[in-house]
Amino acid sequence: MVEKKPFIKRVVSYPIEENCWLFGDREKRELVAIDPGNSNKIAEQIEKFGGELVAICCTHSHFDHVEGNKLLKERFSAPIMIGKYDAPYLTESYKSAELFGVKSVASPPADRLLVEGDKIKVGRYTLEVIEYPGHTPGLIAFYERWLGLLFAGDLIFYEGIGRFDLPRGDFQKTKESLHKLMRLPDEVTIFTGHGEKTTVAHERMHNPFREHFL
Numbered sequence: 001m002v003e004k005k006p007f008i009k010r011v012v013s014y015p016i017e018e019n020c021w022l023f024g025d026r027e028k029r030e031l032v033a034i035d036p037g038n039s040n041k042i043a044e045q046i047e048k049f050g051g052e053l054v055a056i057c058c059t060h061s062h063f064d065h066v067e068g069n070k071l072l073k074e075r076f077s078a079p080i081m082i083g084k085y086d087a088p089y090l091t092e093s094y095k096s097a098e099l100f101g102v103k104s105v106a107s108p109p110a111d112r113l114l115v116e117g118d119k120i121k122v123g124r125y126t127l128e129v130i131e132y133p134g135h136t137p138g139l140i141a142f143y144e145r146w147l148g149l150l151f152a153g154d155l156i157f158y159e160g161i162g163r164f165d166l167p168r169g170d171f172q173k174t175k176e177s178l179h180k181l182m183r184l185p186d187e188v189t190i191f192t193g194h195g196e197k198t199t200v201a202h203e204r205m206h207n208p209f210r211e212h213f214l
């Protein structure tokens, strides 16, 4: 029997409490870092895993999700990937940290621009790109269909949704994207950009904004 169980590790960065998700194949020794924040623990965990970092994957360009890009790229020589429509804001996003009263590190530019349907191989697994604009114009999620996992950044949270009132946010597009998200199977686990993970079924039943997207 094929061992499906992937390596999944959350590293939280402060003060924004942003989730970086490390996702990898234990057998093939490959992993990706999704939304690296500013914690040194991310690099420590990658080294502990002992495999190859094949990509630095960003769901969107907000500073708290990309401020670890520079460190990881320099240390592991991995390419930075982000949605095509958020890429123009990537290297400037650290400036918005000032709005939150914190200092942040600029990201290098992207090495690969992703659009709907693009695929990233991580050992035996495949992350498929799904576009979910709204929180930002180019927010993307990474979907592992075989395992039923979705890394969705700030699209949705456990009984919450991403802010649409920040610069370039759009409530109409957020609603359309959440509607699109609800077409995924019930049992899909959603790994969120902040807070605890959730499932499609749980949010369909319990999300306080459900009337806007069901």
Ligand SMILES: [Zn+2]
Pocket: 060, 062, 135, 154
């Ligand atoms: Zn965000």
